[in-house]
């Protein structure tokens with residue numbers, strides 16, 4: 368049976384604990400579903416540390432563990448808690464190498480989730496980390512991407528924020544970019560929106576559009592490859608980016624970077640600028656395939672007139 | 673080491689700190705140093721007494737101070753010239769000219785820098801102590817101990833029975849707001865509620881010596897030490913005349929020997945500043 372991303376994360380964590388004598392910190396780790404099944408069933412003696420319900424202090428305590436070289440994993444079970452947990456990570460761990468020549472490498476696993484979980488726990492909140500110097504941000508949705516991210520971390524002495532999505536844990540496939548010259552538009556999806564963007568791309572290409580896709584998981588530092596730039600430049604309408612963080616978050620910054628380098632329009636779809644409730648009607652979901660399709664139809668119609 | 677000897681050695685450290693701070697005071701007034709400076713004159717007996725005990729016990733703890741850190745740095749043996757250079761913003765400074773006064777660090781003495789969010793060092797210190805199992809000291813102020821994340825850190829240090837010492841340099845002030853206007857509890861009582869061995873004492877070296885001699889780094893200890901800040905919260909100035917600061921009292925008690933030590937250290941520090949300024 369082919370393995371899932373969930374299984375790969377579990378294996379990497381096991382190796383990190385047993386081979387590299389690392390540590391894994393977080394709240395409600397041992398039990399409560401073992402972090403959606405991504406954590407091996409290990410305890411404090413193995414390096415899996417239950418932290419108290421003190422989110423602000425916890426970020427600082429894990430920073431301390433990083434400063435003494437334990438390369439901790441830090442699990443934030445819902446990214447909404449980033450607001451409390453980020454304080455000492457972004458203000459200390461991320462700056463420590465530059466100011467004090469004392470790196471504090473840690474691997475933060477922030478889990479994002481579907482809509483329907485209210486104003487805090489719904490979706491991604493990585494924008495608050497994004498603007499700070501000294502952090503690297505990835506959002507792997509596949510096994511290869513996750514493994515590459517971990518390997519990079521083990522060669523680095525930086526703080527890594529790894530934005531995961533619960534919906535990707537069952538994923539077994541790898542995504543492929545599909546770009547060529549003179550497309551109508553190129554999709555550049557992030558995180559869980561990559562699954563819906565793939566569907567939208569297939570639908571549109573079967574219905575008379577020429578749509579390409581570039582999957583983004585290395586978010587900071589963000590590098591636009593030369594080939595991407597030339598394909599975007601040759602496209603008719605530019606780029607549509609999608610994300611499951613708020614539309615006025617990281618995606619606008621990335622869109623601006625792309626626009627600066629290609630001189631093409633970059634459209635964005637993310638979480639709407641509204642608070643989320645708990646029902647289908649009141650929640651705030653990331654853009655669906657249908658929303659992506661409609662957006663592209665709109666762009667094309669607007670351009671024609 | 674006999675208590676008498678300990679007292680004299682502690683005086684020597686405290687005298688170094690006081691003379692150093694007096695020199696910094698001058699440079700701030702002369703506008704040679706132009707960034708915010710946090711002088712620790714008056715409070716130096718707290719780190720000096722502890723540093724002397726740690727030295728006698730041949731320990732080399734991890735040290736997490738906060739913004740008022742010159743005396744911590746000097747008491748534990750941080751390089752004096754590098755601290756002068758840091759305050760002059762030079763690349764040869766202890767923090768390569770990045771640390772100013774608030775964010776100084778020293779690899780030599782395991783002193784970690786502070787970023788400016790008061791009390792954050794309690795969290796970092798607890799985490800570092802937990803993950804390294806090394807003896808650790810966290811220096812706080814009477815205001816930073818009010819931060820929720822500091823309290824959470826005390827709680828976890830107690831739960832994990834860490835080899836850590838929390839020291840509150842209690843000068844009664846948060847900038848200029850007095851303790852009585854901020855809270856109705858004693859830090860010692862709160863620490864005790866978390867099941868830490870805790871004390872509330874003044875900064876006589878004898879008191880510090882007696883509460884630390886038995887259990888230092890054997891279990892988590894919390895000491896709130898009442899002390900006096902001579903100068904402004906930040907910068908060089910005097911809010912009100914302070915009488916009976918510990919160094920003056922100790923110098924008087926120790927007599928001629930101490931006076932001579934103080935004079936010699938003063939001269940040495942003045943010369944060092946002069947040399948570095950001429951460089």
Ligand SMILES: Cc1ncc(C[n+]2csc(CCOP(=O)(O)OP(=O)(O)O)c2C)c(N)n1
Nearest residue numbers: 740788789790813814815816843845846847
């Ligand atoms: C999180 C945070 N809030 C507020 C401040 C502003 N601030 C700087 S120092 C200080 C008072 C600190 O008092 P205390 O901890 O007792 O140390 P002291 O200055 O007396 O040495 C305050 C409020 C800060 N640096 N960090």
